[in-house]
Amino acid sequence: MALHKDDLALLLKMDRRRFMAAMAAASGTLALSGLPAHADTTVNWLGWQGYDEPVKLGSFLKDNGIALATTYINTNEEIITRLQAGGVGQIDFITIYYGHIPILIAADLIEPIDESKVSGIADIFPEFLNVDTIRKDGKLYAVPFSWGTLSMVYDPAATAKPASWKDALKDDVKGKVAMVDDMTGLLATWAPIVTGTKTATRLTMDELKKTIDFLITIKKNHARTFSASYGEAVDLFARGEVVTSAIGWDAMVGFAAAKNKVLDFVVPDEGAMVFMDTLAIPKGAPNRDLAYKLLGQSISPEGQKQIADALTQAIITKAALPLVDEKNKKIYQYDNLPKLFEKARFYPFWPIEAEGDFVTHAQVMEEYQRFLKA
Numbered sequence: 077m078a079l080h081k082d083d084l085a086l087l088l089k090m091d092r093r094r095f096m097a098a099m100a101a102a103s104g105t106l107a108l109s110g111l112p113a114h115a116d117t118t119v120n121w122l123g124w125q126g127y128d129e130p131v132k133l134g135s136f137l138k139d140n141g142i143a144l145a146t147t148y149i150n151t152n153e154e155i156i157t158r159l160q161a162g163g164v165g166q167i168d169f170i171t172i173y174y175g176h177i178p179i180l181i182a183a184d185l186i187e188p189i190d191e192s193k194v195s196g197i198a199d200i201f202p203e204f205l206n207v208d209t210i211r212k213d214g215k216l217y218a219v220p221f222s223w224g225t226l227s228m229v230y231d232p233a234a235t236a237k238p239a240s241w242k243d244a245l246k247d248d249v250k251g252k253v254a255m256v257d258d259m260t261g262l263l264a265t266w267a268p269i270v271t272g273t274k275t276a277t278r279l280t281m282d283e284l285k286k287t288i289d290f291l292i293t294i295k296k297n298h299a300r301t302f303s304a305s306y307g308e309a310v311d312l313f314a315r316g317e318v319v320t321s322a323i324g325w326d327a328m329v330g331f332a333a334a335k336n337k338v339l340d341f342v343v344p345d346e347g348a349m350v351f352m353d354t355l356a357i358p359k360g361a362p363n364r365d366l367a368y369k370l371l372g373q374s375i376s377p378e379g380q381k382q383i384a385d386a387l388t389q390a391i392i393t394k395a396a397l398p399l400v401d402e403k404n405k406k407i408y409q410y411d412n413l414p415k416l417f418e419k420a421r422f423y424p425f426w427p428i429e430a431e432g433d434f435v436t437h438a439q440v441m442e443e444y445q446r447f448l449k450a
Contacts, residue, residue: 123171130379
């Protein structure tokens with residue numbers, strides 16, 4: 077089933093929460109080695125800036141004869157449009173939010189993963205490898221790379237530890253609430269509270285409108301300002317302008333520590349959304365074997381340590397646990413994932429096409445524009 081071009085155009089309107097929003101595209105260079113001189117194989121990599129660092133460690137690229145050509149993105153949706161606009165058969169490797177995998181599968185833009193070719197895949201925590209969204213008809217289409225929870229972040233020196241998301245609506249924190257531009261995160265956080273739904277990405281139009289109305293109330297009456305990114309929200313915490321959040325990301329604790337600000341986070345009684353970024357191989361990748369080597373290196377213990385240290389990201393494999401520092405372990409609670417997932421939830425992606433009375437992804441993006449303009 078192919079996506080209509082109008083659906084892809086709508087995808088471009090959706091903003092992403094990523095703190096690591098990249099700058100312009102950058103390309104790698106050819107490396108020469110040995111006599112007689114020969115060019116290494118250019119492997120085209122497309123994804124978030126910083127997510128390429130694991131494959132740049134040590135002599136990995138040189139040892140495998142790879143000249144890495146990187147193109148950084150500002151939104152996940154750029155990957156879809158680039159693949160549609162001639163990238164199929166040209167791009168070898170992508171990094172993308174797991175919720176977009178069904179779109180890529182429907183558009184026939186990525187290949188199934190041969191799990192026998194992915195070094196270290198057996199070490200991935202099963203809580204992530206077995207997520208339904210990255211599989212179809214028994215085949216795996218994306219390899220987990222990093223994850224986190226959209227938890228409630230607060231300043232323990234300025235306010236009591238919250239128990240509920242509704243604590244962000246109390247009078248004593250009015251005007252001191254951080255709110256970030258993250259469509260799915262905001263709706264996944266507040267739709268269950270507003271509507272009582274158990275699956276935040278399965279909403280009727282009436283439920284969607286009620287949730288958007290509620291978010292507009294928070295934005296106008298409770299939030300200090302509306303931040304474009306989680307990094308901007310951390311700056312507000314660091315300056316003492318906000319003390320709690322209407323949406324958060326556990327990695328903000330690490331970002332704040334780098335600014336000498338102590339923050340903490342909690343998964344409130346109502347729960348929180350889990351996100352996961354993944355690695356995938358586009359359809360017709362010209363250097364498929366080397367793409368599999370990139371997959372293995374990205375989830376290797378050393379590669380996972382790199383993203384934990386440099387990006388305050390959560391690791392995805394048990395093998396990397398001995399290498400990450402205690403700060404990272406405290407943030408992500410790897411030794412207690414089953415308990416975490418009692419309240420932190422993976423939600424299926426929004427329906428791409430009509431599904432009963434539930435709104436589609438395109439309808440959600442259109443209604444979210446009303447919130448942004450409010």
